[in-house]
Amino acid sequence: MKQKINQVRVLLDALPYIKRYANQIFVIKYGGSAQITPELKEKFARDIVLMYLVGIKPVVIHGGGRAIGDMLERLKIGSHFIDGLRVTDEKVMEVVEMVLSGSINKEITALLNEYGAKAIGISGKDASMLEAKPIDMQKYGYVGELTKVDPQVINKLIAEKFIPVIAPVASSNENGHPGFNINADIAAGHIAASLKARKIIFMTDTPGVMNSEKEIIHTLNEEQIKTLKANGVIDGGMIPKVDACLDAVNGGVMKAHIIDGRIEHALLLEIFTSEGVGTVIKS
Numbered sequence: 478m479k480q481k482i483n484q485v486r487v488l489l490d491a492l493p494y495i496k497r498y499a500n501q502i503f504v505i506k507y508g509g510s511a512q513i514t515p516e517l518k519e520k521f522a523r524d525i526v527l528m529y530l531v532g533i534k535p536v537v538i539h540g541g542g543r544a545i546g547d548m549l550e551r552l553k554i555g556s557h558f559i560d561g562l563r564v565t566d567e568k569v570m571e572v573v574e575m576v577l578s579g580s581i582n583k584e585i586t587a588l589l590n591e592y593g594a595k596a597i598g599i600s601g602k603d604a605s606m607l608e609a610k611p612i613d614m615q616k617y618g619y620v621g622e623l624t625k626v627d628p629q630v631i632n633k634l635i636a637e638k639f640i641p642v643i644a645p646v647a648s649s650n651e652n653g654h655p656g657f658n659i660n661a662d663i664a665a666g667h668i669a670a671s672l673k674a675r676k677i678i679f680m681t682d683t684p685g686v687m688n689s690e691k692e693i694i695h696t697l698n699e700e701q702i703k704t705l706k707a708n709g710v711i712d713g714g715m716i717p718k719v720d721a722c723l724d725a726v727n728g729g730v731m732k733a734h735i736i737d738g739r740i741e742h743a744l745l746l747e748i749f750t751s752e753g754v755g756t757v758i759k760s
C-alpha cells in the first residue's frame with residue numbers, strides 16, 4: 478500500500494511539468510555515445526513515448542559516430558579525423574548514409590513504434606529539409622555546413638502526431654551529389670531553432686559539461702563557454718554540442734540541456750522533476 482501511495486506521489490509531482498509542457502516541441506539529440514546497450518536504447522524509447530503520451534511533441538535527432546566507425550572497419554575502408562571531424566570521401570559518405578539513414582534511424586524508429594508511438598524515420602535529405610555546402614572539400618571531403626533548414630516537413634509530421642526521427646545527412650543542390658555528413662549536434666541546434674522548440678536536450682556520455690577539476694557545471698552562459706573553449710576545458714565532441722546549445726537558445730529555444738544518456742531515464746528526470754540533471758544553458 479505504502480509503495481502504491483508513493484507511486485501516486487511521483488505522478489502528482491510530475492503534474493505541473495506535464496501541464497507546463499503540453500503541446501510544446503522538445504528536440505532530443507540522441508548521441509551515438511548514449512546508444513551503447515540494447516537496454517539503454519529501450520529505456521530511451523520508453524521515455525520518449527511517455528513524453529509523447531503526456532502531450533509533449535518530441536523530435537529526435539540521432540548521431541552514430543561509433544556505428545559508422547564499426548561499419549567502416551567491417552568493410553575495411555580506412556578513414557581518419559581532422560579537428561574532430563571524420564574526413565569523408567565518396568566511399569565513406571556511402572557508409573555514413575547507410576548507417577545513419579539506414580540502420581540507426583530505422584532501429585530507433587522501430588523501437589519507438591514498438592512502445593506505442595507513431596514514429597517516422599527520415600533524413601535531412603527528405604523534402605529537402607537540410608541543405609549544405611562543404612566546410613572545406615580539400616580537407617574534410619563531404620562534411621557539410623548547413624545552408625538551409627526547412628522545418629516544414631517536421632511541422633507536418635508533428636501536426637499529424639508522428640514523432641520525427643531525423644538522420645543528420647543533408648543534400649546538396651547539385652545533381653547526382655552524394656550529399657553531406659552533418660554534425661548531429663549542429664543539425665539539432667538549427668532544427669530546434671527553426672521549430673521554436675521549448676527545449677533541446679543532448680543525451681551523451683558524460684554527466685554534463687565538466688570543469689577543469691572534472692566537476693559538473695550546472696549552468697553555463699555564452700561568456701563562460703567562450704572561456705572554457707579558449708582554455709581547452711571544453712574540447713572534442715563537446716565543442717559542437719555547446720555551440721549547438723548557443724545556436725538553439727540564441728534562435729529562440731528557452732533552454733538547452735546536456736545530460737548523461739548512460740543513466741536510466743535521464744530524460745524523465747530532467748523533464749519531470751524539480752532537480753533536473755546535467756548542464757543547462759539558458760537564453
Ligand SMILES: Nc1ncnc2c1ncn2[C@@H]1O[C@H](COP(=O)(O)OP(=O)(O)OP(=O)(O)O)[C@@H](O)[C@H]1O
Binds near residue numbers: 507681
Ligand atoms: N568539458 C567537457 N565536459 C564533458 N565532456 C567533454 C568536455 N570536453 C570534451 N568532452 C568530451 O565530449 C564527449 C561527448 O561528445 P561525443 O561527440 O563523444 O558524444 P555524442 O555527441 O553524444 O555522440 P555522437 O557524436 O556519436 O552522436 C565526452 O565523452 C568527452 O570526452
Ligand SMILES: [Mg+2]
Binds near residue numbers: 508540542662714
Ligand atoms: Mg558528437
